[in-house]
Amino acid sequence: MKVKKKTAMLVSFTLGTLLLATTALADIVTKSGYDQLKDALKVTAEQSSDKFDSFTMDFSIAMKDNGTTLGTINEIHKYDRSKSASENISSRERINGDNDSSQTYSDKTTYIRVSESDPTYYVTEYPQERKEEAFSNPFKEDGADDIEKIADAVVGSLKDHVVVTENSDGSKGLVGSLTEVQIPSLVNAVASFQMKQEFNGRQDDLPHLTKDVFVKEVKGTAKVNKDGVLESILGSAVLSGKDEQGTVHEISVEALFKISDINATKVRKPDLTGKKVVKDTAREYGSEITNPEKFVGKFKNDILLEKDDKFVKVGEQIMEISHFDNQTLTGQYYEVYKPGFEEYANSERNFKFNAKKSDQKNSSEFEYTTESGSKRSIYVDGHSGQVYLNGVSMSRGNLILDSSFRPDLE
Amino acid sequence: MEKIIEIENLTKSYGNGRGIQDINLDIVRGDIFGFLGPNGAGKTTAMKIMTGLIRPDRGDVKIFGHSVTEEYELAMEKVGCLIEIAESYAYLSAFDNLKQLARYYPEVDHQRIEEVLELTGMSKYKHEKPKKFSLGMKQRLGLSAAILSRPQVVILDEPLNGLDVEGMIDIRRMIHHLAEQEQTTFFISSHLIHDVELTCNRIGVIYNGKMLNVESTQTILNNYATLENYFVSEVERNGRVSSCAR
Amino acid sequence: MAVFQAALVNEIEKLYKKKKALVAVLLSLAVIVIGQLAIVGVRSGFGLRGAGSVEFPMLVLSVVVNTVLPLFTALVTIDSFSGEYSQNSMRITLTRPVSRFKIFTAKITAIVLFILAMLLLLLIFSMVVGFMFNTNSATWDSLGRTVFSYLVSLLPMAVLALGIVLLANLFKSGISVFFISILAFIVFKVLGVLFSQYSSLFMTTQLDWYNLFLVNSFPLGKIMRQFMIMLGSGIMLFTAGFYLFDKKEF
Numbered sequence: 001m002k003v004k005k006k007t008a009m010l011v012s013f014t015l016g017t018l019l020l021a022t023t024a025l026a027d028i029v030t031k032s033g034y035d036q037l038k039d040a041l042k043v044t045a046e047q048s049s050d051k052f053d054s055f056t057m058d059f060s061i062a063m064k065d066n067g068t069t070l071g072t073i074n075e076i077h078k079y080d081r082s083k084s085a086s087e088n089i090s091s092r093e094r095i096n097g098d099n100d101s102s103q104t105y106s107d108k109t110t111y112i113r114v115s116e117s118d119p120t121y122y123v124t125e126y127p128q129e130r131k132e133e134a135f136s137n138p139f140k141e142d143g144a145d146d147i148e149k150i151a152d153a154v155v156g157s158l159k160d161h162v163v164v165t166e167n168s169d170g171s172k173g174l175v176g177s178l179t180e181v182q183i184p185s186l187v188n189a190v191a192s193f194q195m196k197q198e199f200n201g202r203q204d205d206l207p208h209l210t211k212d213v214f215v216k217e218v219k220g221t222a223k224v225n226k227d228g229v230l231e232s233i234l235g236s237a238v239l240s241g242k243d244e245q246g247t248v249h250e251i252s253v254e255a256l257f258k259i260s261d262i263n264a265t266k267v268r269k270p271d272l273t274g275k276k277v278v279k280d281t282a283r284e285y286g287s288e289i290t291n292p293e294k295f296v297g298k299f300k301n302d303i304l305l306e307k308d309d310k311f312v313k314v315g316e317q318i319m320e321i322s323h324f325d326n327q328t329l330t331g332q333y334y335e336v337y338k339p340g341f342e343e344y345a346n347s348e349r350n351f352k353f354n355a356k357k358s359d360q361k362n363s364s365e366f367e368y369t370t371e372s373g374s375k376r377s378i379y380v381d382g383h384s385g386q387v388y389l390n391g392v393s394m395s396r397g398n399l400i401l402d403s404s405f406r407p408d409l410e
Numbered sequence: 411m412e413k414i415i416e417i418e419n420l421t422k423s424y425g426n427g428r429g430i431q432d433i434n435l436d437i438v439r440g441d442i443f444g445f446l447g448p449n450g451a452g453k454t455t456a457m458k459i460m461t462g463l464i465r466p467d468r469g470d471v472k473i474f475g476h477s478v479t480e481e482y483e484l485a486m487e488k489v490g491c492l493i494e495i496a497e498s499y500a501y502l503s504a505f506d507n508l509k510q511l512a513r514y515y516p517e518v519d520h521q522r523i524e525e526v527l528e529l530t531g532m533s534k535y536k537h538e539k540p541k542k543f544s545l546g547m548k549q550r551l552g553l554s555a556a557i558l559s560r561p562q563v564v565i566l567d568e569p570l571n572g573l574d575v576e577g578m579i580d581i582r583r584m585i586h587h588l589a590e591q592e593q594t595t596f597f598i599s600s601h602l603i604h605d606v607e608l609t610c611n612r613i614g615v616i617y618n619g620k621m622l623n624v625e626s627t628q629t630i631l632n633n634y635a636t637l638e639n640y641f642v643s644e645v646e647r648n649g650r651v652s653s654c655a656r
Numbered sequence: 657m658a659v660f661q662a663a664l665v666n667e668i669e670k671l672y673k674k675k676k677a678l679v680a681v682l683l684s685l686a687v688i689v690i691g692q693l694a695i696v697g698v699r700s701g702f703g704l705r706g707a708g709s710v711e712f713p714m715l716v717l718s719v720v721v722n723t724v725l726p727l728f729t730a731l732v733t734i735d736s737f738s739g740e741y742s743q744n745s746m747r748i749t750l751t752r753p754v755s756r757f758k759i760f761t762a763k764i765t766a767i768v769l770f771i772l773a774m775l776l777l778l779l780i781f782s783m784v785v786g787f788m789f790n791t792n793s794a795t796w797d798s799l800g801r802t803v804f805s806y807l808v809s810l811l812p813m814a815v816l817a818l819g820i821v822l823l824a825n826l827f828k829s830g831i832s833v834f835f836i837s838i839l840a841f842i843v844f845k846v847l848g849v850l851f852s853q854y855s856s857l858f859m860t861t862q863l864d865w866y867n868l869f870l871v872n873s874f875p876l877g878k879i880m881r882q883f884m885i886m887l888g889s890g891i892m893l894f895t896a897g898f899y900l901f902d903k904k905e906f
Contacts, residue, residue, distance in 0.1 A: 013895040020888030024857050027881045035853070152852035156864065163873040175873075181798040182870045185715035192704050214705040241705075461751045464905040483659065486753035497745045501674055507748075510669065513662035514752045555748070 033162025034155055036224075037174050038148075042139050043228040044259065049137035054080040054265035058258040065207055065251050070095050080267040084108050084130075087267045091116075105270055112270055121270065121277045154187070162220075170226030177219040188215050195239050207249045209241030216240045216250065232258040289364070289382040295324045299387050299405035303335065303344075306398050314341040319389055319405045329355045329366045329378060333389060344399060349392065353378070412439045414563055414595045415460070419469035422455055423619075430455050430619040433469070437563075437597055442589055444610030444627075445599035446641065452619040453599040454494055457567045460597070461491045473563060490561035492569060496552020500541040504532055504551055507540065508558055515559040526554040529584060545572030553581060557588065564588070565597045570605060582609050607637040615644050622648050660758045666749070667736070667766035676735060677770065680728040684774060687724055688716055688782050692789055705790075710798045712786030713779060714805065714870075720778055721809055721863050725771065729813055730837045732770055733820040736763050737901075738830030747906050760901050764814075764821065764894070771813045779806040805866035812862040815886050818893035819859060825900035862886055 031039070048055060057077040063070045075090040084107060091101030102115035111124040138144065162176040180188070192213045215237060222233040236254040243249060289295070303315040315337035323330045334350040355366035355378050366378045370391075379388040387405045415437035423429035430452040437443050447453050458464045460471045462478050462485075471478045476485035498507045505523060512518040527533045530550040540548055549572050556564055570578045586609075588594040600606050606613060607627065614624040622644045627637070634640040671677050695712070698704050740746040749759055779802075819840075823833045844860040855861040865882050868875055 009895055009899055012891055013899075016888045016891030016893075016895060018888070019884055020892060023881050023884035023888060027856050027878075027885065028854060030877070030881070032878070149850070149852065153849045156852075156855075156867075158867065160868055160875045160878050161871050161873075163875070177872055179798075179872075181710055181714060181801060182867075182872075184718055185711055186718075188711075189698060189704055193702055196703060210703045212699070212705040213703055241703075458906070463747060463750060465903075482755050483753045486751070489753075491751050493747060493751065495744065497743070497748050499670065499745055499748070500743070502670070506669075506673070510666045511748070511752060513665055514659060514754055516658065 032159040033164045033174055033176065034159035036164055036172070037162055037222060037230075040172075040174075040222070040224040040228055040230040044230040045137045045139050047227075047229055048079070048259070049081075049140075052079075053082045053263050054078070054261070054267065055259055055263070056261045056265045058256070058260065061253065061255045063251065063253050065249055068095070070206060070251075078265050078267045080265065083267065085267045085269075103270070105267075107267075107269070110269070112272075114270070119276065121272055121275050123272070123277055123279045125279065125281050127281060158182075158184075171231075172224040174222040174224065175220070177217070179217050180214065183215055183218065191215050192239065192241075196241070207243050207247075207251070209239075209249060209251075210244050211242040211246075213239065213241035229262070230257075230259065232256065289326055289380060292324045292326050294385075295329075295380060295387065296321050298408040300408045301402050301405050303337070304400040305341070306400065311400075314338055314344065314399070317392060317401060317405070318408075319387060321387070324380070327357050329353075329368075329380070333392065413437070414439055414441070414474065415597065416472040416475075417456070417460070417469070418472075420456060420459060420466050420471065421468040422459060422464065422466050424455075428452070428455075428619065430616075433616075433621045435614060435621060435624065437595060439595055440589070440593060441612050442585065442596040442610045443598065444606035444613040445597065445616060446603065446606050446613055447599075447601065447616035449601055451616045453601075453616055454567055455619075456616070457491075457493055457565055457597075457599055460565060461489070461493055462486065463493060488559075488562040489565060490556035490559055490563070491565040491567075492552045492556040493565075493567045495571075496548045496555070498540040498543075498548060498551055498555075500539060503537045503539055504543075504554075505536040507551065508555060511555055511558055518559055522558065522560075526558050529557070530554045531580060546574060546577050549573055550577070550581075553584070557584075557594075560592065561594065563595045563597065567599050568601070569598060570600070570602065578605070585609060603638050603641055607631075613637070615641060617645050617648055620648070659754045660762060663749070663754050663758050663762035664765055667762050668769065671732065671736075671766055671770055674735070676728075676731055680724075680732070680770075680774060681777060683728075684720065684724055684778050685781060687720055688778065688785055691716055691719065691782075692785050696789065710786065710795075710802055712790050713782040713802050716778060716782040717802075717805060717809065717866065718864075721813075721866070722860075725774060725809075725813055726816055726841060726863070728774065729767065729771055729817050730820050730834060733767050733817050734824055734830045734833050734837075736767060737821060737824035738828075738833050741828075741904075741906075742830060744906070750906060756902050757898065760898050764818065767817045767821075768810065768814045771817065772810050775806045775809055775813075779803065801870055804869050808869055809863070809866050811883070811886055812859065812865055815862065815890045815893065816859055818890055818897060821897040822893050822900070825897055825904065856882060857885065859889070 048057075055078075057079070059073075059075040059077070061073045063072070071092065071094040073090070073092045075088070078087040080086070086106050088104040088106075089101070090103075091099070093099045100115065100117060102113065104114075105112040108129045109126050111126075113122045114120065139148075158178065161178055161182065162174055165173045165175070167173065183191075192215050195215070196209055196213045217238040218236070220233065220235040223231045225231050234254070234256045236252060239251045239253075241249055241251075297320075299319040299321065300316045302313050303317055304311045305314045306312075315335060317333070317335050319331060319333050321329060321331040330353065332350075332352040335345060337345050351370065353368040353370075353376075355368035358365040358367050358377070364380050364382070366380065367375060368378065369375055374391075376389075376391045378390070381388070385407060388403050389405060390403055392401060392403055413436050415435070417433055417435040420433040421429070421431050423431070428450060433452075433456060445453050445456070455464070459466045460473075460478060462482050465479060471485075473485040473489055474487075478485045498504075499510070502510065504527065508523045508526070509520075512520075512523060524533070524536075527536050530553050532547065532550050532554055535543070535547060540551060543551065549569070553566075553569060556566065569581060573581060582605075585596060585598075589596060596610075598606070598610060600609075610627055612624065612626050613630060615622040625640075630637060630640045634643070692712070695715075750756070783802075820833065820837050823836055823840075824830070827833050827836065841860055844858040848855040848858045848861045862882060862885070865879075865886075868879050868882065
């Protein structure tokens with residue numbers, strides 16, 4: 001009897017352990033639909049950035065309110081990795097007739113842009129060859145791992161809502177759908193709040209949902225080809241809610257993403273013959289300013305005062321740069337007030353600065369220390385020809401001061 | 411005579427060197443067996459093994475022929491016991507405490523519960539919760555629990571603990587009553603020599619974890635002036651033996 | 657069997673005569689009331705629906721399954737084992753003609769019944785509250801899934817209880833068992849987030865396994881695997897717990 005009891009305990013413990021171990025192993029090996037989708041995305045991103053010579057990506061979004069189309073966005077991106085060239089055609093239509101479409105082309109030395117509303121071809125030429133990849137793998141960006149972990153945690157137990165069907169040719173179909181009961185309430189609440197804020201922005205053509213907003217349904221289908229590359233993914237979501245009049249709106253958003261013409265896409269540079277062309281050579285590329293001496297001189301902006309419901313100019317903020325060579329920047333700042341407003345002048349706001357380029361790479365920040373010992377910075381924007389001086393924009397009384405300075409060319 | 415409890419080669423040693431060694435003992439029907447020994451002699455250890463609270467290193471206890479270690483339910487079927495301190499659930503009334511135990515015996519009904527409470531003098535406290543009880547009252551409740559199922563064997567560890575004189579007399583009277591009326595066999599441990607002399611009809615002395623001798627109270631009193639004399643001489647003899655062995 | 661039944665009835669009686677069970681019930685109901693108030697707040701404050709009549713019980717479940725239920729399962733389990741060890745009241749039952757296996761099983765059965773009762777109570781109360789205060793969104797399908805979700809939550813909770821039983825038989829003091837349980841719970845939760853590919857192995861993730869029954873396609877394979885994992889760990893924990901309980905000296 002005693003031996004029997006011990007044996008029984010041993011057998012049942014072993015049985016439990018075996019059951020646990022084998023299923024656990026099987027479970028780890030078995031990939032959920034969500035994991036397979038993630039794998040497909042990774043494979044696709046990797047192949048697109050490393051292996052495919054060329055491909056076309058289609059991206060479109062349509063938004064409907066109770067069946068009426070509110071707007072659509074269509075984008076076609078063509079990439080030719082071998083030539084580092086890409087072509088981009090995008091168009092958007094809105095229910096209020098605010099339609100727009102544009103086309104861009106980019107390769108190592110040129111960037112061309114044209115839009116429907118302005119049929120001028122803006123061409124930018126780069127004196128130095130650009131090193132940018134036509135398409136970079138988003139999974140290799142910094143922090144992608146962390147984002148993936150967070151996504152995994154958020155998706156959590158919803159992973160198994162993605163159902164995979166395997167076809168005989170090795171391709172796979174993935175389908176997932178979530179209705180209101182299946183969406184965790186917290187996720188639903190946060191998502192609906194986000195969407196509600198989005199819709200209730202300034203766009204007048206969107207219905208303003210004020211009550212009973214909730215995510216009603218989320219659906220998605222995806223196709224993965226036999227090489228594990230995601231060929232298409234279609235997602236849709238329905239948001240339900242009431243506007244102020246109590247009318248129920250069901251706003252659906254559909255998004256489609258497709259990859260096609262792998263290794264068969266041709267990126268064509270637009271033919272500019274006979275077109276209206278505005279040419280331009282790329283100015284600064286990166287943070288180095290090509291001819292820094294243009295920033296030596298007087299920069300200013302107006303000091304305003306709000307008085308009797310009007311803005312009145314009461315003086316000028318002036319920045320005199322005496323030396324600038326991409327490494328150091330010296331000069332002084334002072335304020336000049338118009339007669340009648342001298343009482344606003346303040347000697348504290350009259351100082352010299354001797355700033356050095358910050359250690360950060362690719363930054364146009366210059367750091368200096370004030371007499372009181374606090375660290376301040378100056379930004380030099382070669383592109384817009386402006387200088388930003390931090391720490392002088394705080395308002396005093398009704399005075400309106402600004403931190404951006406433009407060259408005084410008069 | 412019918413052997414009710416058979417203890418064979420019972421051994422259990424603790425890390426501190428205490429415990430019991432090779433105890434052999436037979437209890438027959440009608441015995442009011444007094445298990446006499448000083449504190450720490452191994453009385454409670456032996457009784458805990460008898461009631462299945464701890465497992466022996468070696469040996470076995472059979473009650474009505476069923477081994478305590480292997481056929482516990484059968485062995486304990488006709489046994490009532492009270493080990494060390496009388497425990498009860500503080501959040502249940504005295505009556506509910508007994509009701510809990512009654513469920514294990516199909517023949518015990520509410521009337522029987524009332525009966526044992528009456529027998530131990532606990533009737534008037536039956537709806538009170540033991541957290542307010544004195545040690546003596548708890549002990550009486552524990553005794554009620556031990557005799558609840560009309561057991562044929564009752565194992566009591568220091569049953570008079572915490573009782574006042576009146577209580578001691580009551581309990582002793584109850585033991586004699588049950589032994590006479592229901593032929594209940596008792597196994598009672600105590601370190602109070604006088605008490606054992608008054609209650610028991612057979613006495614076994616345990617000292618340092620070893621059984622020294624088992625004799626009927628009558629025989630002892632015939633040969634020795636008092637039970638105390640017997641106890642002292644037994645212990646001394648044992649001491650001599652063990653010093654010779656050394 | 658009659659003996660086991662007696663042991664089980666005793667355990668249940670002890671459970672419900674103690675104040676803890678009542679506190680557990682009241683606290684669970686408080687969770688529902690607070691939850692409903694929060695939703696009404698969200699509805700009027702942010703204009704969100706918060707939860708419909710059927711989503712409300714699911715919201716309650718998703719909250720209690722990770723908070724109140726494990727907490728009270730732990731308290732009741734620790735009380736049933738560590739509590740009786742420390743007060744020596746385990747002896748009362750142990751010296752009766754009932755084997756330790758039956759006592760152990762009866763204790764666990766009583767705990768499982770307690771969890772079941774809590775789940776049913778939460779289900780009924782949250783449904784009533786849900787229908788009273790929220791816009792009706794019920795369909796038979798969603799209603800059925802809700803009830804099912806509550807019922808299947810019993811299994812992981814029972815496995816959790818078995819885990820705590822093992823701890824209660826390993827460590828002497830009930831307080832240390834309680835804190836070790838809570839610590840283990842948090843550690844498992846964190847591990848589940850950090851190693852999400854292995855998360856299905858963690859007891860704490862299994863608490864959410866009812867979600868699998870909400871999936872339209874009914875992922876039988878996954879459900880079976882989760883079930884087997886829980887069954888396996890349940891058997892293991894039960895056996896280990898009983899081994900210690902059987903060896904214990906009182």
